[in-house]
Amino acid sequence: MEVKFYGTRGSVPIANKASIGTGGNTTCLKIASSCLPSGTLLVVDAGSGFVPLCFDALNNGVKTVQILFTHYHWDHTQGLPLGPLTFIKPIPITIWGTVDEGIGPRDVMVASMKRPFFPVDFSEVASHFSFRKIEHPNTQVILIHPEGGIKQMAVDQFESFDGKPLPIGKDGRKYAKSECLVIRMMKSFHPEKTISYRFEEGPTGKVFVLLTDHENQDGMPTGMKAFLKGADLLAMDSQYSRAKYEKQTAGFGHGTPDYCVRVAMEVGAKKLGLTHHDPASTDEEVKKILEEAKTAQAEIANAIKQKDAKAVISLAPEQIFACQDYQAVTL
Secondary structure, eight states, X not given: OEEEEEEOBOSSOOOOGGGTTTOOOBSEEEEEOTTSOTTXXXXXXXXXXXXXXXXXXXXXXXOEEEEEOSOOOHHHHTTGGGSGGGGOTTSOEEEEEEOBTTBOHHHHHHHXXXXXXXXXXXXXXXXXXXXXXXXXXXXXXXXXXXXTEEEEEEHHHHHHTTTSOEEOSTTSOEEOGXXXXXXXXXXXXSSSOOEEEEEEETTTOOEEEEEOSOOOOSSXXXXXXXXXXXXSEEEEEOXXXXXXXXIIITTSSOOOHHHHHXXXXXHTOSOEEEESBOTTOOHHHHXXXXXXXXXXXXXXXXXXXXXXXXXXXXXXXXXXXXXXTTEEEEO
């Protein structure tokens, strides 16, 4: 599995000399896996990073697009009306998203592409779009198989197969879970209904979790601990330094580096990527947030070792990094 970040900024896109290293695109990721059908582009969120992603996808022979939305704040959707793929009708696009206050993924597109706010009405491009609602994230899984395609299934139904082949294909064919990319979902802690996605790649056993737009919590719910457990890569919202969070931004729906590290170490994550950078954070300030995270790791690791000298620390300081636009991480 490969995760490529096309946008790692939160709130609004930016462009200035002091932030070139980190980048200024808002949230957008591409997930590549051998489990995807040939020509399938799997995307999480369509912030402004979706525009350059489209150009790369077109150069690589994309045939169909699957977009998973975490939520509908502008910084996660604003690139979709401007992305070239939106206007290329031979390429089908399926958008997955939650239903929040009666608003689903189709409603978001209609509102985003509507005169006088946008020059092209959604009805002009709607023919190659389809939409899948995620009413209750914790109760659903998405299964992807290179031959069987894509299927949405209730968690209880999925678990009932208990190692038996899964009915994924439209023709009724069944496939082993070990051949699939299994996408689990969980609601994060944010002002709007927001989904965290967990990607489990059957053939390799690798796991990637995106937990963006998630605010600090004193304790970790049991369900979340299970959801995050053993991630090979956890990309997590670390928009604010601890000082800024305590002084100004508590309640805004975003995290701090010390909290991200505590969570990552508690669930046994092997790599931690800090993302959703504040638009006011320069490259130097992002580096300071990264240093905060590494300091927190050292303090937590030391406390663990004092209790048990033989304890295994899953997350090493060098495996904590600040996500950057166009950065690819192979698991």
